[in-house]
Amino acid sequence: MDSAGIRDRALDAAEELFYGRGVQSVGMDDVRSASGVSLKRLYQLFPSKEQLVEAYLERRDGRWRGRLAEYVEQYGEPRERILAVFDWLGRWFGEPGFRGCAWINAYGELGATSARVAGQVRAHKRAFRDYLASLVDAAGLPGALAGQLFLLAEGAMVTAGVTRSAEPAAEAREAARLLLRTL
Amino acid sequence: MDSAGIRDRALDAAEELFYGRGVQSVGMDDVRSASGVSLKRLYQLFPSKEQLVEAYLERRDGRWRGRLAEYVEQYGEPRERILAVFDWLGRWFGEPGFRGCAWINAYGELGATSARVAGQVRAHKRAFRDYLASLVDAAGLPGALAGQLFLLAEGAMVTAGVTRSAEPAAEAREAARLLLRTL
DNA sequence: ACGGTAGGAGAACGCTCGTTCTCGCGTCAA
DNA sequence: TTGACGCGAGAACGAGCGTTCTCCTACCGT
Incomplete structure (x- = not known):
């Protein structure tokens, strides 16, 4: 197994654990068990837990924004593209294992x-x-x-995370539609 | 010193520490140092740290909603009262020591x-x-x-916390005003 | 075949922290 | 006066965990 593949396996496990259970309640040993990557390798790739956390957030950032942009690309009409952002949020909220916005959660846990x-x-x-x-x-x-759209999206992410519901996306979409309509 | 006063002192210190630095990075010893309430007393009043955290959130909830309602009461016209919510958020965001919404932060830290x-x-x-x-x-x-107003307010709280700025309140207020205007 | 190296399993170390215990002092009722 | 009690200060205990170390195995070039 090459180093990049091992790194991916480690990050896959770290992402699932950190996102699902929070950063602080997951130990490096949990990442080892879930990924099958030994502690020695983990510390070769990520010299500290904080660097593993940073790599997790960074990779997720690229993927998250990539998936969003990919979805929005389907639409040609500029106003439809804006509303598509909220449609995509609704799909994301409905995915199994959705637990809110990883960055908002990480900020609450580690921001201070x-x-x-x-x-x-x-x-x-x-x-x-x-x-x-x-x-x-x-x-x-x-x-x-x-x-304004940003605040609606952030509010929807927080609320969907706390209430475990996809509905805030539809509410935010409707608010966005009304804001667009006046322009 | 009576028991209620001691409890208040303990909660005052706990609130400042938990809100300012997060729950997990504050030890019971820190609460003791900051409050002057001995560990023995702390554990008599709150048999575990989790119960201290719950008491902190519960007392803050009552105060937070009380302060908001008190501010809104100043206004008589129903639509003004709605916008006053966002004005109050802006004042809150601007207070020294503001670090976002205590409940959103606590959810990120302990929700899982x-x-x-x-x-x-x-x-x-x-x-x-x-x-x-x-x-x-x-x-x-x-x-x-x-x-819709709720999502705007939540988005403003999150964004103000992350960016350390009071501006999201004004943005949310403007969005709320536009939503109201169409009705 | 064989010395050297990489890597895995997991023990070990050191620190933090929630919680409890010990000790000594002051208080108050009898 | 005295003895039981409440309390504060802080040590002690035990668990969790980030990080490192040990030891053993497997594979490599020669």
């Missing part, structure tokens, strides 16, 4: 103690907001709308 | 491991949503609006 994790959360949220701003701009709509 | 904390978070959010629904209802507006 790990400046690097806090920075990654801010970077992820800024990237998501910028993406919304690009959709708004492409539709020729005023820039202020992006911030 | 403590069913009781998760339940308290859900109860707090439900109560806040119900309060918004009562304002919407009093204004004779459709019930669906309450969910």
Whole structure:
């Protein structure tokens, strides 16, 4: 098994555990058991748990935004693309094992103690907001709308996570539709 | 010093520490140092750390919703009262030491491991949503609006916490104003 | 075949922290 | 006065866990 494949296996296990149970309640030993990657290898690839956490968030960030963009690409009409963001959120919320936004959760857990994790959360949220701003701009709509859509999406993520329901996506979509309609 | 006063002192210290640094990174010893209440007393009043955490969240819930309602009471016109919620959020976000929503943070930290904390978070959010629904209802507006305003408020809390800025409150207020205007 | 190296399993180490225990002191009723 | 009691200070205990170390096995080039 090559080093990249082992790294993937470790990150796969870390992601499932960290996302599902929180970072602090998962030990390096749990990651070893779940991944089959020995502690020695784990520490060769990630010299500390915090670096494993950072790698987990970074890889998930790329995948999350990639999946969102891929879904939105299906739509051609600029306003439809904006609403598609909320449709995609609804699909995500309905996936088995959904437990809220990984970055919001990580911020609650580690934001006060790990400046690097806090920075990654801010970077992820800024990237998501910028993406919304690009959709708004492409539709020729005023820039202020992006911030409002962003707040709706964040509120939907938090609420879906806490209540374990996909419905906030539909509520946010409807609010977004009303905001679009006035423009 | 009577038992109730000691309990208050303990909760005051616990609240400041738990809210400011997160629950897991604060030890019972830290609470003792900050409050001046001995460990023996602490464990008499709260037989376990989890119960101290629950008491912290419960007392904060009452105060938080009380302060919000008190602020909103100042306004007579039903639609103004709805917008006043977002004004109050902006004031809260600007307070020194603001570190986001205590319940969202607690959910990220403990939601996966403590069913009781998760339940308290859900109860707090439900109560806040119900309060918004009562304002919407009093204004004779459709019930669906309450969910949309709730998402805006939640998104603003999360974003203000992560970015350490009070601005999301103004953005959410503007979105709320636009949603109200169409009705 | 064989010395050297990489790697796995898991023990070991050291620290943190929730919780309990010990000890000594002051208080108060009889 | 005295003895039981409450309490604070802080040591002690035990578990969990991040990190490192030991030991053993398997494979490599020569």
